[in-house]
Amino acid sequence: MTRTDDSRYLKGGPVAQRIIASVREDAAIAAAEGFPPKLVSITVGDTAAVDVYVRNQRAKAALAGIGFEERRFAADITAGELEAAIHGLNADPRVTGIIIQRPVPAHIPIKTLQAAVHPLKDVEGMHPASIGNIVYNQLDLAPCTAAASVELLKETGLELKGLEVVVVGHSEIVGKPIAFLLMSEGATVTVCHHMTRSVATHARRADALFVAVGKPRLIKADMVKPGACVIDIGINSEIGPDGESRIVGDVDTDSVKEVASWITPVPSGVGPLTVAILLRNTMVALNRQRALYRATYGVADQLAAE
Amino acid sequence: MTRTDDSRYLKGGPVAQRIIASVREDAAIAAAEGFPPKLVSITVGDTAAVDVYVRNQRAKAALAGIGFEERRFAADITAGELEAAIHGLNADPRVTGIIIQRPVPAHIPIKTLQAAVHPLKDVEGMHPASIGNIVYNQLDLAPCTAAASVELLKETGLELKGLEVVVVGHSEIVGKPIAFLLMSEGATVTVCHHMTRSVATHARRADALFVAVGKPRLIKADMVKPGACVIDIGINSEIGPDGESRIVGDVDTDSVKEVASWITPVPSGVGPLTVAILLRNTMVALNRQRALYRATYGVADQLAAE
The missing domain is CATH 3.40.50.10860 (Leucine Dehydrogenase, chain A, domain 1)
Structure with missing residues (x-):
């Protein structure tokens, strides 16, 4: 393929x-x-x-x-x-x-x-004390999906210090830990969610965009900064045009990949890493x-x- | 006075x-x-x-x-x-x-x-598990200065859901806990620090701006959105024009109060509340x-x- x-x-x-x-x-x-x-x-x-x-x-x-x-x-x-x-x-x-x-x-x-x-x-990094330890900059044991997402960002070689990061989704075990992990690495992080006035406004200024909300194709090409890194953590099941069930992420991959410099496929992006x-x-x-x-x-x- | x-x-x-x-x-x-x-x-x-x-x-x-x-x-x-x-x-x-x-x-x-x-x-809210509990939306026991700062924002009556909040300073016991407390209340939060490319760009779009970095008068009027709420958590000692030692915050209060709708004085803002x-x-x-x-x-x- x-x-x-x-x-x-x-x-x-x-x-x-x-x-x-x-x-x-x-x-x-x-x-x-x-x-x-x-x-x-x-x-x-x-x-x-x-x-x-x-x-x-x-x-x-x-x-x-x-x-x-x-x-x-x-x-x-x-x-x-x-x-x-x-x-x-x-x-x-x-x-x-x-x-x-x-x-x-x-x-x-x-x-x-x-x-x-x-x-x-x-080992799942979900105890409150484990989460608190991340806040205290002890980053080696974090919730698996959050750590896997950050690991893929590091694969790009982008300098994390000063990187403008936007996380869409504020769950306790994915969105928020991604935010603390990257704050500790020196990134400037914004966390958006369903109460955010304009997710698009924030997403468009992100050098790295993490999406973990569970809404198929929420993020379109016009919400992504050219050259950005897009990490898609969504796992949604839907029926494709061929009538078969398939897994899609929270990002409209086909259009966004024409704008982004890096994008995680779903499946086979974050998933296998967790x-x-x-x-x-x-x-x-x-x-x-x-x-x-x-x-x-x-x-x-x-x-x-x- | x-x-x-x-x-x-x-x-x-x-x-x-x-x-x-x-x-x-x-x-x-x-x-x-x-x-x-x-x-x-x-x-x-x-x-x-x-x-x-x-x-x-x-x-x-x-x-x-x-x-x-x-x-x-x-x-x-x-x-x-x-x-x-x-x-x-x-x-x-x-x-x-x-x-x-x-x-x-x-x-x-x-x-x-x-x-x-x-x-x-x-009771100081500094144990990693206490910090982790905030991330898990158990908000009633938080580090004192962070909780005092959020308490003063609530005094304004501003709707926290969807509020655009910028926190300048990413310390474990002030900046980061303010961020989680307000994320849990539905605000859209960005955390800036000394590695942020342009603190001013973020600060200018904030409905509520929290500053906790320990730099006298870092925040000037042109970095504040008109009508914003500015919470000054800095405590800096300096020698005034009269040769006397005095305490000032991280915000240039005299100029910023002409732009902001609310501002915490230093001292007698956050301090007495902790x-x-x-x-x-x-x-x-x-x-x-x-x-x-x-x-x-x-x-x-x-x-x-x-």
Whole structure:
């Protein structure tokens, strides 16, 4: 397909491969030192919607040499029981990171679960303390989609200091973390959303435009500054002219790519990179845990080895 | 002095009085129910620079009916000993909130101390988890100066949804929290700083302009949109034409007040309000602690009473 061969396309796949190769080296060293990294995935109730994601995580973890264990809980489990299970994983030194697959049944408050994961095992970067740490310029463990989006911007080689960035979408785990990550890198960041008077006015002055709102083709060519970098984080399902279901982003890619210098395709832009970031976060978490062991016990790393 | 009688001035004093009166009512009720609120102030080493602040906090706490205890530690205390003292206060049910007076001696890492305060006792709103909670739209406990600045904007009666806000200064405890607080209220927020290409270009389109950079008179009249609200958070000491030392903000108040519709004077704008916010945060912390007691023990509030 000629479209994705266009050099303007910022594809996630090659970056993901590079990150996974690097994680694989680090994971092998850690394992040899007695700290094999391991993820635990928690699913609750009907998992049909998440099975494809979990399978993908498991496959990529295997590529990186990271253990992956699935724990499946019944749909009628109480929030308290689930919290207790998470506390057990928090206390288990063989577990490096905990992933809570969404959605969970409606009677389980997802934010309570995310907050129950110990910040040192929060590989998804969603605990309030993880978000706060980004604000405090500790940027190495961030929510996966936000970090993947920023990683693709860095691929352009654009100087981040002073870069005019506009983020459309102010969600807690995508839009806002992208904003703090880039503020910390020296960019000048504006966050727009559904209450913004004129998104177009802001979008048109952006050197880098991030879009994460879930509205197909919201961003048209006339809303993009010539030469800009456009990172499309939307994932929308729609019926194409051929009657088939397809995935499209929040950006009208065909027209915008004639104006932008770089644009992420959907799918195969940000998407493939998020799991690689999850694995990289796992190594960050492992290193933080090992630093805590050293600080606490002041002995050789072998202590916590099995 | 006619200047501060100008109706364009947003003064912190009257708002502070209103907040303290409200805190006083809540504190009296909590005390009657067996939960008298109490602050502990920690100073380390030479306290000359902070004595005036601590005295003011003590006086305002007394006005609000909140206990205030000072703990002074020697300059040569280790970070570990100080952390241990903080953990003791975390565990003491009679202590509602812990204030770490800055500066501390250079050998003590201030961020480690702030992170040692339990988030439920973090009345200064500086723990990473407190910052993260703001990002997650839990806005009732924020860093005092940031919250005071937003409180003064609210005094104007301007509709925050869709308001174009520009924050000049991206510090972790002032600029960034102002940005998240206002994003959560529906404003469109841009954060500028010393790497921003043109602060003036952004400042000129702001309906509300917050300035917290520590540069006397950085913001001139030609950088302000007519009718804007200007919140000046700078506190700079300089020698006036009369040879006397005086405090000025980051805004050239005399010229900007001819353009802006509202402006905070320095001093007596944001400053007087910060301690009132600290006391309000104390009541928020107390209520969260009581909610935890109820959730944990499932018994009447009297349990934790002395």
